[in-house]
Amino acid sequence: MRRRRSRATGLMARYTSDGGLTLTSMMDILTTLLFFVLKSYVAGGEITVPPPGVTLPRSTADAGMQTSVVVAIDHDSILLSGERVASVKEAADSPELLIVPLAERLAEARAQMDDLDRRQGKAEAGTRLATIQGDTEVEFRVLQKVMYTLDRNGFPDIALAVLKKA
């Protein structure tokens, strides 16, 4: 009788825990997930994240992105590197192809890039790349004016940002 009781006590002692959670395996999962999310977040820098309100068109294109000046066009505004420089309505209604406020800001950006190249001892680039992040609903006349303004201000190589079709 006593032996049976002591055996039961021993079994109970073996299966009884102190009540603490074993968090190590969960930590492993969460750490892996954190690294995955961080990697996908910082993979492409500024260009991969279109500004809020811009729905990029879908395409079968598969060319990768390069570091460049980014011009975004949403329903209301034209943005250069995330900063509003002109209104879409004004640009659309203007009889001129050149969007003056955008041209001024592009000239500044171009001068800064040339200055940086000089300081770093690089040869001055003849042409520079610009990327357009346009909303699907943007009218062609606005896109054309933005492209013309880029072309006139030393950015003749233009890349159109799209979302890859599944």
Added chain:
Amino acid sequence: MSLRRRSKRKSLTVNTDLKLMPLMNIIIALIPMLLLSAVFLEVKVIETSLPRDADASAATATPATPPLDLAVHVRKAAYIVEGRGVDPRVLPRRGGGSTPDSLTMLQLTQVLRALAATHPGTTEVRIVAESRTHYQEVITLMDAARAAGLVNTALEGSTSEGV
């Protein structure tokens, strides 16, 4: 004597378990924040340009055969494919929405591929869009041209609209 030694040993026992709860709290807060702000869609680019001056390119190199000068004109009711020495091909638009339907795009790809096959080496095409053509439509047309092997696409505004 033995009692005192036992109590001393008990007081020196250190809990070696890691305190993971603060780290867990940080990670659990970080993951939803990053998941909400991250973009999982793959962003790609299409390289393009404005059409260059024809005279400037002609001055640098004069080819033996004149270039095809292929162009896809976007109209309200149809797409018109034109080229030098080629009869214009009219492809009626279906649906009438801002996004072209897949059947029309397939037809356009076939027409462009056939024209490119008759003029080997042709890789250029102009997309001549109307002022109110939507950006998505322009991109879809560029996709159709690229599928036909015309990888160099230039965008141009139409001078005659509403036809």
